[in-house]
Amino acid sequence: xxxxxxxxxxxxxxxxxxxxxxxxxxxxxxxxxxxxxxxxxxxxxxxxxxxxxxxxxxxxxxxxxxx
Amino acid sequence: xxxxxxxxxxxxxxxxxxxxxxxxxxxxxxxxxxxxxxxxxxxxxxxxxxxxxxxxxxxxxxxxxxxxxxxxxxxxxxxxxxxxxxxxxxxxxxxxxxxxxxxxxxxxxxxxxxxxxxxxxxxxxxxxxxxxxxxxxxxxxxxxxxxxxxxxxxxxxxxxxxxxxxxxxxxxxxxxxxxxxxxxxxxxxxxxxxxxxxxxxxxxxxxxxxxxxxxxxxxxxxxxxxxxxxxxxxxxxxxxxxxxxxxxxxxxxxxxxxxxxxxxxxxxxxxxxxxxxxxxxxxxxxxxxxxxxxxxxxxxxxxxxxxxxxxxxxxxxxxxxxxxxxxxxxxxxxxxxxxxxxxxxxxxxxxxxxxxxxxxxxxxxxxxxxxxxxxxxxxxxxxxxxxxxxxxxxxxxxxx
Ligand SMILES: Cc1cc2nc3c(=O)[nH]c(=O)nc-3n(C[C@H](O)[C@H](O)[C@H](O)COP(=O)(O)OP(=O)(O)OC[C@H]3O[C@@H](n4cnc5c(N)ncnc54)[C@H](O)[C@@H]3O)c2cc1C
Ligand code: SF4
Numbered sequence: 001x002x003x004x005x006x007x008x009x010x011x012x013x014x015x016x017x018x019x020x021x022x023x024x025x026x027x028x029x030x031x032x033x034x035x036x037x038x039x040x041x042x043x044x045x046x047x048x049x050x051x052x053x054x055x056x057x058x059x060x061x062x063x064x065x066x067x
Numbered sequence: 068x069x070x071x072x073x074x075x076x077x078x079x080x081x082x083x084x085x086x087x088x089x090x091x092x093x094x095x096x097x098x099x100x101x102x103x104x105x106x107x108x109x110x111x112x113x114x115x116x117x118x119x120x121x122x123x124x125x126x127x128x129x130x131x132x133x134x135x136x137x138x139x140x141x142x143x144x145x146x147x148x149x150x151x152x153x154x155x156x157x158x159x160x161x162x163x164x165x166x167x168x169x170x171x172x173x174x175x176x177x178x179x180x181x182x183x184x185x186x187x188x189x190x191x192x193x194x195x196x197x198x199x200x201x202x203x204x205x206x207x208x209x210x211x212x213x214x215x216x217x218x219x220x221x222x223x224x225x226x227x228x229x230x231x232x233x234x235x236x237x238x239x240x241x242x243x244x245x246x247x248x249x250x251x252x253x254x255x256x257x258x259x260x261x262x263x264x265x266x267x268x269x270x271x272x273x274x275x276x277x278x279x280x281x282x283x284x285x286x287x288x289x290x291x292x293x294x295x296x297x298x299x300x301x302x303x304x305x306x307x308x309x310x311x312x313x314x315x316x317x318x319x320x321x322x323x324x325x326x327x328x329x330x331x332x333x334x335x336x337x338x339x340x341x342x343x344x345x346x347x348x349x350x351x352x353x354x355x356x357x358x359x360x361x362x363x364x365x366x367x368x369x370x371x372x373x374x375x376x377x378x379x380x381x382x383x384x385x386x387x388x389x390x391x392x393x394x395x396x397x398x399x400x401x402x403x404x405x406x407x408x409x410x411x412x413x414x415x416x417x418x419x420x421x422x423x424x425x426x427x428x429x430x431x432x433x434x435x436x437x438x439x440x441x442x443x444x445x446x447x448x449x450x451x452x453x454x455x456x457x458x459x460x461x462x463x464x465x466x467x
Pocket of ligand 2: 011012013014015016017018019026028033034035056057058059060061062
């Protein structure tokens with residue numbers, strides 16, 4: 001199994017919740033706070049973090065696809 | 068409490084979640100992430116699959132998005148949760164003794180229950196007014212927002228203000244009516260409220276403060292002093308009421324919401340989450356009920372985990388967060404601003420509409436709000452709020 005992070009940028013409201021729970025996977029742009037995906041293929045030990053980020057995102061902008 | 072000494076989730080075979088939006092879905096997802104393998108019954112009154120509300124007063128009202136974009140999760144992700152999903156079904160009562168939720172003519176038993184029924188808009192006497200809570204509400208209002216039409220918005224809270232902003236940008240003539248002398252003063256303080264009111268005025272909104280609306284009609288609103296304000300459409304945005312009617316007489320404590328402890332528990336095996344829940348937040352030492360999107364997701368998660376953890380439950384002690392978008396300006400706030408004793412501008416300035424405001428309650432930094440600032444600048448302040456920093460110490464963060 002692998003996990004891929006898909007990010008729907010226009011939905012992002014720059015809340016930064018993803019950065020707080022998964023700082024290795026997400027950052028925010030300096031100018032407007034919109035999220036940046038640092039790593040769209042997390043390693044298995046980062047799966048929990050990735051799932052938590054997708055769950056807390058208040059804009060449902062983070063989607064995880066299991067392959 | 069049956070199963071009290073069992074391992075997490077032990078003795079719990081069926082969990083019923085009532086309310087199928089942000090908080091309820093988040094709870095259901097968290098139960099599965101925590102490897103709960105039993106049955107999850109998710110009951111929701113609305114017929115739509117779980118959808119997101121913040122865009123209703125933003126992209127949906129502005130016709131920038133179609134309704135499909137609101138889905139909180141793609142259908143296959145909902146299917147993967149293997150829920151007993153009952154949409155279009157309303158919970159009508161609760162029997163704590165037999166652990167049964169009444170669903171009109173039928174009922175469902177539970178070992179664990181999560182209440183996530185949200186809130187509904189307060190209304191005013193009269194007829195012909197819009198409210199804005201559901202997708203249907205938003206579609207009905209947007210249908211009417213055409214250039215040149217006159218819209219009266221009653222209540223200049225965040226919902227009313229965002230709607231006024233969209234309507235104005237669509238070319239409507241907008242009047243914003245607010246009973247308080249300064250809009251949002253309760254929520255964000257007088258200086259910030261004044262700036263936001265001025266932003267609306269600059270955009271051509273007629274902002275009238277200190278006026279009471281006593282009733283609405285299809286042709287406008289009646290003010291307390293006898294004046295009638297003519298409008299083609301009226302939107303009433305005067306706050307909301309928790310959906311706890313179905314819990315009345317159940318024995319659960321209701322007081323402007325379902326009263327929960329610091330673990331989000333209302334009774335053994337019964338938890339509350341989202342807009343409907345009033346819980347004790349130990350980080351601030353007060354009981355609060357917050358109508359913020361992020362809280363719905365976080366509390367849904369916390370309720371689910373604590374339900375499974377039993378005696379290992381952890382306090383739910385978040386720093387509340389909300390944002391609002393008006394005329395392309397982003398407002399972000401972290402903390403508990405309500406009832407603050409003082410507010411101080413700690414970065415930027417009010418005139419330029421780029422600033423950060425810090426809130427003091429007692430001798431503590433309890434909140435921070437930014438307008439038009441790069442969102443990252445607020446992070447150290449949020450950390451300071453989370454750490455319960457003393458006001459005097461927080462001054463070292465000030466950059467001006
Ligand atoms: C127009 C609008 C704009 C917003 N903008 C922002 C924003 O910019 N930022 C922000 O932080 N927050 C915003 N919010 C607030 C945010 O949307 C809410 O905090 C969030 O939706 C709360 O989720 P919830 O699941 O607790 O409640 P709800 O979303 O209200 O969901 C509760 C569900 O339970 C159902 N229900 C009720 N009673 C019963 C019953 N007896 N039986 C079965 N089902 C029942 C309801 O029909 C509803 O579907 C906005 C809200 C609105 C309406
Ligand atoms: S949590 Fe969601 S909305 Fe917030 S910055 Fe991350 S992706 Fe954007």
